[in-house]
Amino acid sequence: MNIIVCVKQVLDPELPPSAFKIDPEAKKAIAPRDRAPVISPFDENAVEAALRIKDAHGGTITTLCLGRDLDMAVVKKPLSMGADELVLLQDDAFEGSDSFATAYALATAIKKIGEFDLIFCGRQSADWDAGQVGSGIAELLGIPSVTPAQKIEIKDGKVVVERVVADGYEIVEVSPPALITVSNELGEPRYPTMKGIMVAKKKTATVWTAQDLGLDRSMIGASAAKSKMLKLFIPVREARCEFVAGETAEEFGANLALKLREAKLL
Amino acid sequence: MAEYKGVLICGEVTEGRLESFSLELLGIGRKLADDLGQELGAVLLGSGIGDAAKEAILFGADKVYVVDDPLLKDYQTDSYTAVMEKVCKQLLPDILLLGQGAIGRDLAPRLAFRLGTGVTMDCIELAIDPETKLMVQTKPVYGGNALAVLVCEQTKPQIATIRVKAMAPLERDDSRTGEIISIPAELDPAAMRTKVLDKVKEEVVGIKLEDARVVVCGGRGIGGPEGFSQLEEVAKLLGGAVGATRPPCDSGWVAAHLQVGLTGKIVTPDVYVGIGLSGSSQHIAGISGAKNIIAINKDPEANIFRVAHYGAVGDYKKVLPTFIQKCTELLSG
Known part of the structure; x- marks a missing residue:
């Protein structure tokens, strides 16, 4: 199974709420200087889900990350956990992109990567908590999606997913290619091993810009956003x-x- | 652009009854429709919808669109998205509201991408701007640390999902009348690419968390599964249910479905007791509707004390025994 995992770098959500600051003018959260960003926690669950499938069935895992000001030590974490490749979509043109523009860029990058059986994403990012990008990628690629999962297994070439619902879970079957979002009920992601960290250090990330992907400029960045933010404030x-x-x-x-x-x- | 008009809510029906948060959708939908001077419609998808359509009228809908088809028995992304795409293209609603539940959180983004319009997930407040007549949507971000206020200016329908228990339903009004309209699903079974093999319901012992008047939650500070038996004791004494923050669920100390917070259960008890938990924004998001918040934590700086009404600073292992003893005394006396 070849799996692509989409991950996002976010402000550490474990930051105490008293230290959380925003710039109301720019309508943005202010990244604290003394605290490194992290991979969004549900995305780490997605990496873990992919690693479990790789452990059982082999294959390769490519992690895909879009963002600006990416911290190499942070975005390489999935590699140190056991993922094989890292593709970064880095371009100032992505600044202010909403879920639609992000899904568009990621889906285009996935087409460029080419062959895959499954795409995993975290159920939602720890900053915007929207949970739209996964479904958006699936829609743009025209493949089925199952959200959010607590367990993913491969049986006779089919994917069997435990989908989390309010009072339990549903067992859903889908054939690849498919997109699945992953929830924390999957269990704690593994820690990187020493060896994993050394291997990750030596790996180079593939970096693509909007131009490399041939993206339509009118569909990315702040000006393409479907919704306009009027205000951001701390209650x-x-x-x-x-x-x-x-x-x-x-x-x-x-x-x-x-x-x-x-x-x-x- | 074709004329988009009215407010439409997408209700959920379980065993012939409207889910309680569908009533909350009808409540806020009615308000928005009245502010716009337009109709409130409700679309119900499923198999065997029966009296739920009538119920939707009694709780505020002017028109109920029923799509009843055996293929809609289980929620599946492909079938529900296809039907909702068809319904939206036929009805052209100005506003579409869904619940932030197992269906809405999957269906809303996929549908919005298909229709090429914007969606705001997990809103806690919605209003109509008196000038632009646009829906102003307030949504917690950064795990609830901040609130964002958004509008969707360019595209229709304006889609939003509503946080469970964030809006109040209307009183049932048996004198209300409305129209029930059937819409055929016209689904192609071959286009449904997923299959629901089974549904597993977690067994609930005692009172359901969502319905409990008292909720006792434990966090990482409880230290292990044994500690939770002490919380059980408190819950039993106060006639409540036990919940947990994410770490105890992820570590397997308690069942995953006991998770209270942004992606777990949203609870609105009269009394909430948080024990050995820091009060992360993600957890607070699930308890912000609690009327009285009580916290026990050994760290006086813990965030939970910033939202709590009553607090005790100390090791829960030492605080709880005397708390339980005193409560027992007071309750029997």
Whole structure:
């Protein structure tokens, strides 16, 4: 099985909310200087899903990443986990691209890569939380999609996917080529091994620009966005926490119960 | 450009009944339609829709479009997208709303790409701009750390999915009348490229998280599956259900379907107790509708205290036993 995994570099979502800052004028989040970006967590789940299939059935894994200001140490992580190739789509022309433009660029790059059986994406990115790009790539390539998955297995040449729904999961069968998005229910992604990190260091990424892909300029970048952002802001939290009194944890426990009774919550 | 008019919601029907968040869609859809002075339509896809169409009228729809076909029994991307594409091209709605559930979050983007229009996922607020008459869409981004306000100016329909429990349904009004219109699915089974082999329902012991009046959640700080039995005890005592943040689910300490947050369950209990969890934005997104938030964490700087109403700073292992003891005393006395 040859698998293409689309990954995105994002601001570390584990950043404490108190350290999260935005530039309201530019309508953008400000990247903190002291914190490196990461691969969007669901995309790491997608890499893990691909690695599990490679472990069981062989094949190659190509990771594909679109963005500006990409940090090589970050975008090479899938290689150090065990992926084979890395293709970067880097161009200032992508600045301000929405899900549509991103899916268009990624789908075009996937056509250029050529042969593949499966495409995996994270269920949604940790910055915009939209979850549109995967379905968009599938639509543009005219292939079926299943979203979001907690388990992906190959049986007799078919792909059997456990699709997460509110009260459990559905078992869905699809034939390749297909696109599947992956959710955290798949389980923790593996850590890169020392050997993996050394191998990744030596690998060079293929870098393509908008021109290399022959992209229609009117379909990428901020001017092509389907929706216009009017405003980006950090909501004000109104709650003020009342800490229970006491000297020891044991007292806190008892006093918390009393407090809840006082507030008529118990 | 052809004239796009009216608000259309895409409802979900399970076993002949409208899903509760379809009622929430009807509620906000009614408001937007009234603000525009236009009709509210509801499209229901499935097999054996029955009385759900009538129910949609009682909860606010002027017209209900029913696409009832055995091929629509299970949700499948190909069949639902094809039918919705056809319905949208026939009805030309100005606005289309879907729920941010298992169907909407898959269907909405695929449909938007097919129709070549914009979609905003997981909105928590929608309004009509009085001047432009466009739908102003507010959506949490960066895991809920920020809110983005968007409009889709150039293309129609304007599509949005709505976060579960973010909008209030209308009261059922038995005097409401409306029209029920049947639309044939005209599906080609050969064009359906996926097959649902089975559906597995997670077994729920006790009260469902979504329905619970009290929700007790644990995080990474619980330390392992054993700690969760203590949370079970608290939940049982308070008549609630246990949930978890992502790490305990990913580590297998608790079942995956207990995950509360942005991509898990959205809960709106009267009382929420967060224990040994930092209060990541992703988790807060799932509990922001809770009326009273109580937090127990040994780190006074933990983010959960920024949203909590009552807090206790301490090791949960030491706080809980006396908390349980006192609660038992108070409840029996």
